[in-house]
Amino acid sequence: MNISKLIMDSLSGLLVAFIGFVIGKSWDFLKLKIHIYAGQWFWYPQKAKPIIQGKIFLFLGERGGLLTAEGEFEPLVHLEDAQSVIKLKGFLENYYKEIIVTTNDSLINWDYPVISIGGPVSNSITRNVEGHGFYPLRFLGTPYKGDAKRAIGSDDGADFFSPRHDENGSLVEDVAYIVRMKSPHNPKNILLIFAGCYGRGTYGAIDYILSTNNINMVKRTCGPDFFQLVVRTSISSSKSIKNVLVYHSEIP
Template sequence: MTPARDFWTFEQDQDITIVCPPLPEEYRRYLAYADPESADFVSLYTYADPDALIELFGHIRARNPEALVTFHTADELSSHHYTAHLIVLGGVDWNSVTRDVLERVDLPVEQVSRDDDAEQGGFRVRQNGRSILVEPQFDGGRLVEDVAQFYRGISPFNRKRTVTVCNGMYGRGTLGAVRALTDVRFRDRNEAYVRERFGEAESFSIISRVPVVGGQGLTPDWTIEENRLHEWPEAAG
């Protein structure tokens, strides 16, 4: 099921659920604002990937003013949330819903956890009969290029709704996956590329570079071939 006008506009009267990974307890303990017992408690401090969440929530609310748009951590979902249009932020390390979705869709991409043998993890892709690990790039321990995945397809939980995964190995990759279709300077050209490249395909995936400059993750331009590290379905011929 394809959105009516653009990739973030959905049909009227259909709920939209955004799912973030919860910030692990080992990181929360250093934040008084993340402690429910604190007078200064702020629930958003319990969320990982808040940059991506804020960017996307505002954009989707603007595009779908009559829709019920909610956001939750992965451990807060009810069955009702799973069967709405589902948008999942962040990778398999912290977001169990990302793992659940990717296990249920037919996609030649596997996210390798940063806790696995590969020190910084990556996306293992199958391309032309080969298995390739697409990894983020570091310079002396400093992240200089993240990798991001944007996946859109029919929801495995409700065939009349969509599921979208915006996923990076690190937070700036996840934000880059979101901004590819929200950033006013890039979204139109990226959307045009997707429609030309994938046509009426019900599902597609793009893994792209996300340059990190001055500590900031930049929006990927999908119209530049070298920025696209893996695409599925593969182009005919």
């Protein structure tokens, strides 16, 4: 047995493995940087300086929950809205030094960018902004009562998007809108809204915009300013989701 050759072959194998590892890690790092750079225009106010700096407020609404021992309803956050916050917060750490999550809109400082998560049923910011007609589509038929059918559309009916349920009543498709607009409280900053008919649509809208390909396409289609998008989310039996952009419109 040629010991020297065996050692050289082993070292060569280790070197090849090491080079492959380094290249793999470098490629993963490069993809992450491309992903972060691609989304910077969306998550930052216009002409903001590069990362990581400043703060952003992430607001999600609450709904009536279970009775407390004192006989009062304890507000609860939708599970899927909470999952959306967890997913989004981790991504925003690539841009912002401080991310403040709150369910109390009185704690929001509008001197900073704000993200509103959830539809008008539970989210007061989404509900209040909708009432001023800043963008073309809104939630139709609100406030919802009982088993009312939910939908997003225009008042004239020209655009209409609604969730879909199967024969057992299970949700198989949801719709949500994404809005990037000037903050109504501070036009120098941005307000981002992710609002679905149900929580699954809200989660799907966030998942959609976190894709590098999708956010680049939105920039080409709508420009880097202000717009409204509608995303349809399909839910399979395995609970995996597929998100498709079905509407886009620039807004002033």
